[in-house]
Amino acid sequence: MLDIDQIRRQIPALDKSIYMNTGGSGPMPRSAIDVIRDTYETAGTQGPDIPTVRGPIREQFEETRKTVARFFGVTPEEIALLRSVSEGLSTVAYGMDWSPGDEVIVTDEEHPSGIMIWLSLAEQKGIKVKKLRLVNDKTELLAGLDRLITGRTRLLCLSHVTTDTGTRLPAAEICSMAHDRGVPVAYDAAQSAGQFPIDLAAIDCDFYACTGHKWLLGGWGTGIFYVKREWVERLNISWTGSQAGTWDRDTDELQFADTAHRFEFGGRHDPLYNAMGNAIEFLDSTGLSEIEARVRVLTDRLKAGIAETSGVALRSPESPEFSTGIVTFSVNGLTGDDLNSQMWERWRVLGRAALKHSAMRLSTAFFTSDQEIDTVISAMGTLANENR
Numbered sequence: 508m509l510d511i512d513q514i515r516r517q518i519p520a521l522d523k524s525i526y527m528n529t530g531g532s533g534p535m536p537r538s539a540i541d542v543i544r545d546t547y548e549t550a551g552t553q554g555p556d557i558p559t560v561r562g563p564i565r566e567q568f569e570e571t572r573k574t575v576a577r578f579f580g581v582t583p584e585e586i587a588l589l590r591s592v593s594e595g596l597s598t599v600a601y602g603m604d605w606s607p608g609d610e611v612i613v614t615d616e617e618h619p620s621g622i623m624i625w626l627s628l629a630e631q632k633g634i635k636v637k638k639l640r641l642v643n644d645k646t647e648l649l650a651g652l653d654r655l656i657t658g659r660t661r662l663l664c665l666s667h668v669t670t671d672t673g674t675r676l677p678a679a680e681i682c683s684m685a686h687d688r689g690v691p692v693a694y695d696a697a698q699s700a701g702q703f704p705i706d707l708a709a710i711d712c713d714f715y716a717c718t719g720h721k722w723l724l725g726g727w728g729t730g731i732f733y734v735k736r737e738w739v740e741r742l743n744i745s746w747t748g749s750q751a752g753t754w755d756r757d758t759d760e761l762q763f764a765d766t767a768h769r770f771e772f773g774g775r776h777d778p779l780y781n782a783m784g785n786a787i788e789f790l791d792s793t794g795l796s797e798i799e800a801r802v803r804v805l806t807d808r809l810k811a812g813i814a815e816t817s818g819v820a821l822r823s824p825e826s827p828e829f830s831t832g833i834v835t836f837s838v839n840g841l842t843g844d845d846l847n848s849q850m851w852e853r854w855r856v857l858g859r860a861a862l863k864h865s866a867m868r869l870s871t872a873f874f875t876s877d878q879e880i881d882t883v884i885s886a887m888g889t890l891a892n893e894n895r
Contacts (some may be wrong), residue, residue: 509705509793509794509797509798509801509873509874511681511801511832511873513677513877514793514873517536517537517538517539517789518534518535518536518537518724518874519534519537519540520535521874523855523880524851524855524856524857525855525856525857525875525882525883526857526872526874526875527856527858527869527870527871527875527883528857528858528859528868528870529721529722529724529765529832529853529855529870529871529872530670530673530698530721530722530832530833530867530868530870531721531859531870532720532721532782533588533701533720533721533722533723533724533725533872533875534724534729535724535725535782535786536583536724536786536789537786538784538786538789538889539724539725539726539782539783539785539786539789540782541777542781542782542785543778543782544728545789546564546778546781546822547778549794549859550564555638559727559842560684563780564777565777566743567665567777567781568588568777568780568781569583569774570586570781570782570784571588571781571783571784571787572586574787574788575588575731575782575784577785578603578705578787578790578791578833579700579705579706579707579715579733580705580706580707580708580709580776581707581708581733582736583766584736584766584767584768585732585733585734585735585736585739585766585767585875586732586733586767587731587733587734587767587768587769587770587771588634588729588730588732588775589716589730589731589732589770589771589781590658590728590730591620591728591730592618592620592696592697592717592718592730593620593624593717593732594619594662594732595695595714595716595717595730595731595732596621596624596664596695596714596716596849597624597716597745598626598732598745598746598770599662599693599714599716599742600624601662601705601743601745601746602742602743602744602745603661603662603743604743605631605632605633605661605724606632606633606864607627607633607634607636607787608659609632609634609635609636609659609661610632610634610636610657610659610660611625611628611634611635611636611637611660611661611662611663611664611666612637612638612639612652612655612656612660612662612663612664612665613625613636613639613664614638614639614640614641614666614669614676615636615638615639615640615641616641616664616670616672616674616804616847617665617669617670617695618666619643619697620695620697621664621665621666621695622636625664625709627694632869634661635659637655637660637667639655639720641669641674641676642664642825643824643825643829644676645677645680645758646689647678647793648676649677649680649681649684649765652681652684652782653684654690656684656690656772657808659689660688660690660734661690662691662692662693663681663685663691663692664694664695665681665691665692665693665694665695666690666694666695666697666698666699667695667696667698667699667715668696668697668698668699668702668831668833669698669705670697670861670867671822671835671861671866671868672746672822672823672824672835672861672862673698673823673824673830673831673832673833673835673868674824674829674831675699675824675828675829675830675831676692676702677828678710678712679709679711680709681889682710682711682712682713683711685762686711690740691714691738692712692713692714693712693713693714693715693716694712694714694715694716695708695716695717696715696717696723696731696786697716697717697718697740697847698721698722698831698833699722699831700717700718700721700722700723700724700731701721701722701787701790701795701798702722702798702799702802702831702832703795703796703798703799703831704795704799705795707733711737712733712735712883713734713738714732714733714734714738715731715732715733715737716730716731716732716733716848717730717731719731719732719779719783721782721789722832722870722872723783723786723787724786724789725779725780725782725783725784725785725787726779726782726783726786727770727774727778728776729779729780729782729783731865732767732770733767734767734770736859737872739766739767740765740768742770743862743870744763744769744770747763747769747772747774748811749772749773749774750767750768750771750772750773750774751763751764751768751769751770751771751772752764762849766864772879778807795871798872798873800833801873802831802871802872802875803830805832805871805875805877805880806830806831806832807870808835808877808880808884809826809869809871809880809883809884810823810834810880811835812821812837812880812883812884812887813834813884813887816884816887816891817891818839818840818887818891818892818895819836819837819838819887819888819891820836820837820839821834821835822835822836822837822861822862822877823836831887832866832870832871832872833868833869833870833871834869834871835861835862835866835867835868835869836866836867836869836887837862837865837866837867838867838887838890838891838894839892839895840893840894840895841863841894842860842864842865842876843860843861843865843866843867844860844864846858846860846866846867846890847859847860847867849890850867850883850886850890852885853886854882854883856869856886858880869883
């Protein structure tokens with residue numbers, strides 16, 4: 508059983524609010540904060556390029572890559588450390604050859620990062636963007652996806668967990684279906700990485716793009732991009748620069764790395780990545796299975812409270828198979844923005860508006876306390892009664 512009090516002591520921001528916006532930006536553990544502070548203190552007082560300063564920082568950067576690879580059950584050669592989900596998905600989008608009429612399939616609940624790149628390519632290349640309607644029945648969902656795939660489908664690019672309702676897609680089954688039809692799969696993992704155990708080799712997706720600043724608790728400015736080994740040299744290089752490979756000054760011969768490192772370009776904010784690695788180790792030491800189980804208990808309580816409160820409606824899946832820590836709800840007579848502002852101003856509950864500003868999204872994390880869930884349920888009831 509998790510020691511929630513001990514865990515909360517390691518995350519200082521939890522003293523300031525009922526922090527339920529991990530799906531937006533997660534609060535960092537003290538140890539990760541210290542990595543950034545200590546690194547800059549050392550670099551600032553000793554000099555950033557002193558060998559005894561710069562060397563260990565770069566070595567830790569590569570250790571972070573190994574930490575990420577272990578976390579996802581893949582090899583370090585398949586991991587690129589980028590800046591965001593958008594950068595990872597753009598690497599896929601501009602790394603493939605497209606012809607007018609080619610198709611990409613997304614869901615009808617994508618974050619802007621998961622659809623803007625494809626709408627842009629629709630204008631540039633004449634591709635067609637098709638949307639999978641999400642339903643909370645796996646058989647119906649897979650059947651709907653199967654109907655969408657045609658001979659012109661070049662890629663599925665789906666959220667592993669959707670941003671507004673926290674719907675968890677059957678990732679491995681989708682990959683199996685798509686691969687049977689000869690179609691690769693990319694996942695936007697912004698809302699999945701850090702919520703539950705993820706074995707990318709078992710899921711068998713081709714690309715997986717996530718950010719460090721949400722459920723991984725790793726801070727802003729970091730991203731992770733997984734490329735299945737067989738795709739590393741199949742993707743075209745789009746943006747590039749220093750760190751992606753080698754350049755011979757005499758012959759102008761360019762040799763890209765034969766690993767996913769080839770998709771890294773330009774300088775990297777190394778201390779941030781090393782802090783992200785520390786945060787991932789924090790999650791690992793807590794236990795992803797334990798984290799998932801704890802969140803399930805909390806979300807079940809929260810959903811039960813919603814069901815028992817007149818005027819409040821659950822907008823996230825009820826089924827455990829499709830559920831995650833994201834719980835989205837609406838209150839009669841209030842917009843999502845109203846809900847969000849009142850929850851914050853009156854009870855210091857931090858969430859965000861969702862579903863086109865018709866609802867409020869709460870991110871229930873493993874560090875959320877039982878008392879905080881009680882406060883949220885009570886606040887919902889108060890708002891519902893006031894707006895009858």
